[in-house]
Amino acid sequence: MKLIFERGYKGRGSEHLPDCDVPVCQLPESMIRAEQPALPEVSEIELVRHYTELEKQTYGVNDGFYPLGSCTMKYNPRINEEMASLPGFTNIHPLQSQDTVQGCMEVLYKAEEALNEITGMDRFTMQPSAGAHGEFTGLLLIRAWHLHHGNTQRTKVIVPDSAHGTNPATVTMAGYETVNVPSTKDSLVDLDALREAVGEDTAGLMLTNPNTLGLFDPNIGEITKIIHDAGGLCYYDGANLNAVMGQARPGDMGFDCVHLNVHKTFSAPHGGGGPGSGPVGCKAFLAPFLPGPVVEKENGAYTFKTPKFSFGRVRGFHGNFLVLVKTLTYILSLGREGIPEASANAVLNANYLMNRIAKDYDIASGSHCMHEFVITLERLQKETGVSALDVAKRLIDYGIHPPTMYFPLNVKEALMVEPVETEPLETLDEVAAIFEQVMEEARENPDLLHGAPHNAPIGRPDEVNAARNPVLRYTP
Amino acid sequence: MGCYVPNTKAQQQKMLETIGFTSFDDLYKVIPESMRVKSLKLEPGKSELEVRRIMEELAAKNNPFKSIFRGAGSYDHYIPSVVKSVTSKESFLTAYTPYQAEISQGVLQSIFEYQTMICELTGMDVSNASVYDGPVAAAEAVLMCETRKRSRVVLSGALHPHVIEVVKTYCDARSVEVTVVPPKGGKTDMEGVKDALKDDVACLCFQQPGYYGIIEDAEALCALAHETGAKSVMYVNPISMALLKTPAECGADIAVGEGQPLGIPMSFGGPYLGFMATTQRMMRQLPGRIVGETTDSRGGRAFVLTLQAREQHIRREKASSNICTNQALCAMTASVYLAAMGPSGLEACATQCHSKAVYAKDQLVLIKGISLCYDEPFFHEFVTTCPVDPDILNRRLAKEGILGGLPINEGLLWCVTEKQSKEEIDRMVAVAREVCES
Numbered sequence: 023m024k025l026i027f028e029r030g031y032k033g034r035g036s037e038h039l040p041d042c043d044v045p046v047c048q049l050p051e052s053m054i055r056a057e058q059p060a061l062p063e064v065s066e067i068e069l070v071r072h073y074t075e076l077e078k079q080t081y082g083v084n085d086g087f088y089p090l091g092s093c094t095m096k097y098n099p100r101i102n103e104e105m106a107s108l109p110g111f112t113n114i115h116p117l118q119s120q121d122t123v124q125g126c127m128e129v130l131y132k133a134e135e136a137l138n139e140i141t142g143m144d145r146f147t148m149q150p151s152a153g154a155h156g157e158f159t160g161l162l163l164i165r166a167w168h169l170h171h172g173n174t175q176r177t178k179v180i181v182p183d184s185a186h187g188t189n190p191a192t193v194t195m196a197g198y199e200t201v202n203v204p205s206t207k208d209s210l211v212d213l214d215a216l217r218e219a220v221g222e223d224t225a226g227l228m229l230t231n232p233n234t235l236g237l238f239d240p241n242i243g244e245i246t247k248i249i250h251d252a253g254g255l256c257y258y259d260g261a262n263l264n265a266v267m268g269q270a271r272p273g274d275m276g277f278d279c280v281h282l283n284v285h286k287t288f289s290a291p292h293g294g295g296g297p298g299s300g301p302v303g304c305k306a307f308l309a310p311f312l313p314g315p316v317v318e319k320e321n322g323a324y325t326f327k328t329p330k331f332s333f334g335r336v337r338g339f340h341g342n343f344l345v346l347v348k349t350l351t352y353i354l355s356l357g358r359e360g361i362p363e364a365s366a367n368a369v370l371n372a373n374y375l376m377n378r379i380a381k382d383y384d385i386a387s388g389s390h391c392m393h394e395f396v397i398t399l400e401r402l403q404k405e406t407g408v409s410a411l412d413v414a415k416r417l418i419d420y421g422i423h424p425p426t427m428y429f430p431l432n433v434k435e436a437l438m439v440e441p442v443e444t445e446p447l448e449t450l451d452e453v454a455a456i457f458e459q460v461m462e463e464a465r466e467n468p469d470l471l472h473g474a475p476h477n478a479p480i481g482r483p484d485e486v487n488a489a490r491n492p493v494l495r496y497t498p
Numbered sequence: 499m500g501c502y503v504p505n506t507k508a509q510q511q512k513m514l515e516t517i518g519f520t521s522f523d524d525l526y527k528v529i530p531e532s533m534r535v536k537s538l539k540l541e542p543g544k545s546e547l548e549v550r551r552i553m554e555e556l557a558a559k560n561n562p563f564k565s566i567f568r569g570a571g572s573y574d575h576y577i578p579s580v581v582k583s584v585t586s587k588e589s590f591l592t593a594y595t596p597y598q599a600e601i602s603q604g605v606l607q608s609i610f611e612y613q614t615m616i617c618e619l620t621g622m623d624v625s626n627a628s629v630y631d632g633p634v635a636a637a638e639a640v641l642m643c644e645t646r647k648r649s650r651v652v653l654s655g656a657l658h659p660h661v662i663e664v665v666k667t668y669c670d671a672r673s674v675e676v677t678v679v680p681p682k683g684g685k686t687d688m689e690g691v692k693d694a695l696k697d698d699v700a701c702l703c704f705q706q707p708g709y710y711g712i713i714e715d716a717e718a719l720c721a722l723a724h725e726t727g728a729k730s731v732m733y734v735n736p737i738s739m740a741l742l743k744t745p746a747e748c749g750a751d752i753a754v755g756e757g758q759p760l761g762i763p764m765s766f767g768g769p770y771l772g773f774m775a776t777t778q779r780m781m782r783q784l785p786g787r788i789v790g791e792t793t794d795s796r797g798g799r800a801f802v803l804t805l806q807a808r809e810q811h812i813r814r815e816k817a818s819s820n821i822c823t824n825q826a827l828c829a830m831t832a833s834v835y836l837a838a839m840g841p842s843g844l845e846a847c848a849t850q851c852h853s854k855a856v857y858a859k860d861q862l863v864l865i866k867g868i869s870l871c872y873d874e875p876f877f878h879e880f881v882t883t884c885p886v887d888p889d890i891l892n893r894r895l896a897k898e899g900i901l902g903g904l905p906i907n908e909g910l911l912w913c914v915t916e917k918q919s920k921e922e923i924d925r926m927v928a929v930a931r932e933v934c935e936s
Binding site for chain 2: 351478
């Protein structure tokens with residue numbers, strides 16, 4: 023497909039601005055760039071057709087089943103988008119005086135109230151812009167608290183081996199050292215290994231519960247107690263909250279702080295990779311260290327306050343505000359019954375699909391799961407040479423987005439499937455039939471899968487060449 | 499009301515039975531009873547109409563201004579209609595990060611095109627696919643420069659205060675020391691920077707145009723940094739790049755900035771767009787997603803996420819950044835904006851910003867008690883004194899639907915873009931005159 027730079031014609035373009043109605047001023051020649059940037063020169067119809075073509079080569083939740091594990095690709099309600107486009111939100115300058123932005127501040131306040139209730143926390147910062155940014159903020163919160171209490175010897179953060187890659191990367195960014203603890207053969211936290219790992223140098227623990235295998239760790243109360251007894255704090259990675267929202271709260275499991283991926287759990291769309299939003303909540307004792315400002319309510323008016331021992335900002339202004347408008351819209355729509363109903367159906371759909379395909383596929387995560395489950399294709403790979411990658415690519419031919427591949431790392435030839443609550447039964451049945459069909463093909467005609475996909479816009483790309491000979495921009 | 503779950507109660511019951519359960523509670527038996535939520539203290543779910551009423555009421559509690567003369571990191575530019583129309587396309591909106599290249603060529607190509615446009619604007623060799631916002635881009639950039647021997651960064655005090663704060667947060671965590679050189683005459687203090695640049699300094703970071711609107715001698719600043727072996731990080735306004743010497747021409751090692759002016763609404767501060775571009779030499783230190791061109795199994799052109807050996811999901815604790823989700827749709831917004839404007843449209847926009855800011859300044863300083871604080875070439879922001887309490891002036895302007903300059907120590911930091919007509923500027927100046935001279 024043509025690039026936008028390969029369309030159009032020199033000198034072509036659309037006029038969007040009137041003529042300058044004040045005397046035109048030029049900057050001194052010495053300050054001016056040598057050449058105009060070589061931006062596209064296209065008419066509006068060329069521009070629109072270009073992106074319409076790009077859209078046709080893009081697969082979103084609105085195109086079909088999207089069981090991308092750990093990413094919670096649920097339906098993104100249209101009302102959310104419309105509310106986030108209200109001019110009363112979009113046309114607001116972030117540095118307006120507080121009396122002129124009471125509506126925005128109320129959105130932040132109300133969203134925070136609801137998130138506190140859902141997570142069992144006491145305060146939130148809305149600044150973090152994505153999950154990984156939330157993790158970073160959460161660890162800085164833990165760090166600020168330790169430093170405030172003179173705990174300079176606490177330099178290590180414990181991370182189970184099933185964790186998302188962002189967890190250990192975050193630990194390093196926050197100036198800590200990662201201590202990996204292995205999982206038991208049931209893929210849960212190994213309590214003995216954990217007891218051995220904690221000590222005077224433990225700053226905290228980062229944990230996803232349910233974990234990346236889709237398993238809720240029933241020992242969670244003991245796990246957080248071991249950390250607390252050792253003087254550490256517990257961080258809840260909220261990536262998998264969709265399994266338990268309205269059913270169980272991180273705050274009641276013993277966690278001290280948490281980040282949420284509202285672009286997963288609370289239905290804001292991913293936009294092809296963002297913008298997301300990763301608010302961080304904490305128990306009251308950590309609140310004085312949060313990034314500022316936060317919204318307080320005083321005498322019926324909303325006001326910005328910077329917490330007493332705030333460790334500083336993690337981004338400009340107030341976070342990805344419009345994403346939080348979508349969050350609040352969603353929470354208002356679901357309410358107290360809808361939230362647990364959503365999570366229960368997410369768990370039901372996952373268990374149903376797992377059950378339907380378990381006769382053909384080896385499940386790495388036991389007989390019952392939460393919102394997602396992990397398939398291991400190790401046996402298939404040994405017997406036929408067909409890998410998880412091959413199966414994933416063949417699923418594309420049947421019009422569904424592949425599951426997350428090769429994750430978690432402690433499962434060989436892994437495919438991680440998260441069907442979410444917004445998929446109807448009929449889709450799950452169709453998908454189960456497709457999985458069955460693909461397994462049959464894998465056994466009868468492995469080459470068919472090695473060469474897949476066959477009817478996608480492109481065949482498999484040469485990733486090795488891309489990395490060895492990087493072409494990272496268009497050059498005429 | 500409802501939670502977008504399509505399955506009927508009867509279907510749900512049938513599904514439960516299929517998997518050997520009788521009730522939903524069975525699904526959660528693994529969770530200790532003491533941890534189960536009985537009932538959330540939230541209001542009952544609401545219909546779409548009720549939710550709409552609530553949200554519209556909240557939006558109505560804000561006061562959007564008709565004429566905006568405030569910038570300071572968020573800018574009111576005209577956004578062509580085509581921008582929103584293209585970026586609202588549902589497949590773009592509802593796709594995840596393009597892990598599966600075969601069915602994500604649209605998103606991947608759009609990022610590749612975005613990277614190219616950022617390289618064109620800044621003159622740099624390589625761009626990433628975006629980070630959260632401008633201040634975070636600056637923080638990631640200064641950390642790209644850190645080495646074992648060079649673990650201090652020097653910041654110009656003429657950077658946006660949020661940039662300074664965020665850079666400090668990121669650096670504190672890694673025990674990278676931050677030295678802020680206070681501004682002098684509304685711009686970077688060249689002598690102060692010279693003194694601060696010792697051989698333990700990893701980089702100098704400054705803003706172009708500076709927080710107070712003044713155009714810096716960027717070439718000289720980059721040269722100062724390089725003389726001591728430090729890198730230079732330029733935080734640039736992307737609209738001004740249509741006119742000003744590019745970071746590459748100035749000798750910068752990394753160019754970053756806030757992409758919001760490129761077609762993204764002000765939206766009370768977000769979502770915005772942090773852009774980052776660097777030289778070929780520093781390409782492998784660049785954090786975040788990068789899209790590359792390659793070929794597919796049929797020999798055709800294809801795009802993929804590449805150089806992933808840098809990233810968290812491969813390197814885990816050895817990764818230099820943890821970024822995963824970025825601001826992809828905002829990056830696409832910027833691309834559509836730049837393609838809609840074209841090189842001449844963008845230049846016209848920048849020239850109008852500058853011309854109108856100069857006109858507004860010329861008119862404002864005719865008012866008794868208002869004078870320009872720093873008489874230096876500026877792009878579209880400038881600082882004046884204010885003979886009355888700035889809040890009084892701004893409140894009066896607000897009554898006319900005008901958002902006045904941002905109150906700062908010196909007085910007011912004004913911004914004028916192409917969007918404000920001569921008539922609007924004249925009206926703003928008339929109200930200011932009335933307040934200041936009465």
